Amino acid sequence: MDIPIEKKRFDSRKIAYIAGGILLIALITYVVIATSGGAKLNVQTERISISTVQRGAFQENIPVNGVVLPITTIYLDALEGGRVEEKFVEDGAMMQQGEPILRLSNTDLELSLVNQETQVYNLLTQMQISQNAARQNTINRLNQYTDVENSLIEARRLYELNKRLYEKDAIGRQELIIAENDYKYQKERMELAEEILRQDSLSVSQEERQIANSYARTQNALELMRRKVADLVVRAPIDGQLTSLDAEIGQSKVKGERLGQIDVLSGFKVRADIDEHYISRIYTGQRGSFSFNGERHVLEIKKVYTQVTNGRFQVDMEFAGEAPEGIRRGQSLQIRLALSEEKEALLIPKGGFFQKTGGNWIFKVSEGGGTAYRTDITLGSQNTEYYEVLSGLQPGDRVVTSSYDNYGDIQELVLED
The missing domain is CATH 1.10.287 (Helix Hairpins)
Structure with missing residues (x-):
């Protein structure tokens, strides 16, 4: 009896033809991508920021937050322990040296x-x-x-x-x-x-x-x-304003306990917090500036506290001239602290592109303005407004400085109006 032989669906010749076709399509695709300059993305120019590379004065600085404090603060501690028997003044009172603040009793x-x-x-x-x-x-x-x-x-x-x-x-x-x-x-x-x-x-x-x-x-x-x-009668050690008074009639205070402080209001200083990354570059005499009521004012570092707490350290700054009129104790200031002398440099404005590229490359706009392509660059120092360009760009070049988060591995941007 004859046994029927099942005919194969694909023979070796057909498989070879199919494989060859796939390889040919892949090759064509690769050539098209390679010759076209990589993946492209159409973007609206109104949705991105384009800045011009320019040469100008550059000074490295960092933003720091400062708080206005009295020029001098004297703390009031209980020299002897006792019970609060009498309060002569209240918190916030203006004191003259030697005036009584409160009286303790200690039998x-x-x-x-x-x-x-x-x-x-x-x-x-x-x-x-x-x-x-x-x-x-x-x-x-x-x-x-x-x-x-x-x-x-x-x-x-x-x-x-x-x-x-x-x-x-x-x-x-x-x-x-x-x-x-x-x-x-x-x-x-x-x-x-x-x-x-x-x-x-x-x-x-x-x-x-x-x-x-x-x-x-x-x-x-x-x-x-x-x-x-x-000493059971606590007196003002200097002229100033009594603040942070912590004492009520009948309270018991132990020796050395903080009772309050006297703030000397003849002047102000600013205490600023700085990231520990810059501790080796901070020293007395450095200057910073801030704007207040539309005017620029200069501060100078007088004391550096080298103790680091929670990744930050503090400095005390004093006004290079007169303190601005209207400034108050406890007020917060945004200060630009200079880390270098002013110099001539090639600059690009700061923008969101840095978070994606780390300053290693940027989209540079072509001469015609229709596209922007990846260009390797090297950045140096920075301040609150600009990055210093060391290589990869020339004055007059236009670059995309807005965020690149949505671009993925795009090699070229097609700019559309």
């Missing part, structure tokens, strides 16, 4: 002052008693010295008299010896009395110095305690 501190004063008065009383005793002792020793001196004078007189009488054989030798011995004895007593007086004088002087030093130390301690008690 332990006040009791210590009373004890210290009592100790000083007791010491003063002891000093007076010691001085009186020393004076009396000195008087007694002087009286003794006078008696000894009188005895010496009498002994010398008798000795000299007996000596003359003995020479005339009016008295015997025994009497002369007795007078001579008494004279020598009185002389030794006199020398001893003089030494006692000298030692007494030294002792009194030393004791007086010790008592005086002890009294001075105790008096200093008392004065310190009085100042500590006086």
